[in-house]
Amino acid sequence: MSGTVEEALLTRRSCRAFRADPVPRAQVERLLALAARSASNSNCQPWQVHVLTGAAKRALTEDLLRAHDEGARSAGEFAYQPGADQWPEPFRGRRRRFGDGLYREALGIAPGDTAGRTGHHRRNYDFFGAPVGLVLTxxxxxxxxxxxxxxxxxxGLMLAARGAGLHTCAQASLLDYHPVLRRHLRVPGDHVIVCGVALGHADEDHRLNDHRTPREPVTSFASFYDDGR
Structure with missing residues (x-):
């Protein structure tokens, strides 16, 4: 795929089912170089990206799943979002509608099916089957x-990926096990973990990839000021 920024924005989605087809390292490096063109305050460029493939990704996934299954969830090392039960409206309602759309409509998992929901959530820790897992700090x-x-x-990274015909999913869920990430990655002491990112080719045959989330209209979030006040 090679198109406009508008096309990349309109076709970008949080992909939760990937094919195993590898993504060449050179292509990943090119996407990161494009994303590095992003603006930052005073050009500080405070980010680092940890890229996992192959055995390194499998080892991290095994440890993340073990921590998840053992209930070893950790408090956030740098909390930048409320706890699950602390979101105020209208955000609480939007999150609820998102969960209903993902679990009930896309996956057919009933609200009371805790095992079904947990089974899907575990897939986060294998980056939804993507061949490339990234951790942004x-x-x-x-x-x-x-x-x-x-x-x-x-x-910038997600749009660059779409321009290359790839898909992504940003994953805040990895923050729950940040000690595991730090054991596997050379994260500088002054850095905090922002999120994981799954990167690869979408499995278009998977039912999840028919799911689309809605967006609020411009009139709901934009105020225009002009000569007429």
């Missing part, structure tokens, strides 16, 4: 402004 020294820079970098 950012220096804490520029304070929370670095999270803005990390978000801009992440968006």
């Amino acid at each position: 950012v220096s804490r020294l520029p304070l929370q402004g670095a999270l803005v820079d990390a978000g801009v970098f992440l968006q």
Whole structure:
């Protein structure tokens, strides 16, 4: 795929089912070089990316799944979002609708089917079958402004991937097991973990890849100021 930024934005989605087809290292490096063109405050570029494939990814996945199954969830080392039961409206409602769409509509998992939901959630820790798993970290020294820079970098990476015909899924779920990530990755001491990213070719035959999430209309979030006030 090679198209416009508009096409990349319109076709980008959080892909939760990938084919095992490998993505060449040279292509990953090219995507990261493109994402590094992203803006950052005073050009600080506070991000680092840890790329896992092959045996390294399998070893991390095994440890993440073990920690998940043993209930070894950790408190966030740098909490930048509320706990699951602490989201205010309208965000709580949007999260609920997202969960209903993903589990009940796309996967056919009933609200009370805890085992079914847990089974799907575990797939996060194998990066949904993607051949490439990335972990994005950012220096804490520029304070929370670095999270803005990390978000801009992440968006650049996801759009660059779409331009190359690939798909991604950003994964905050990995933060629950940040000690496991630190055991496997050379994360600098001043860095905090922002999220994981699954990268690869979408499995278009999987039912999950028919699922699309809605977006709020411009009128719900934009205010325009002009000569007429």
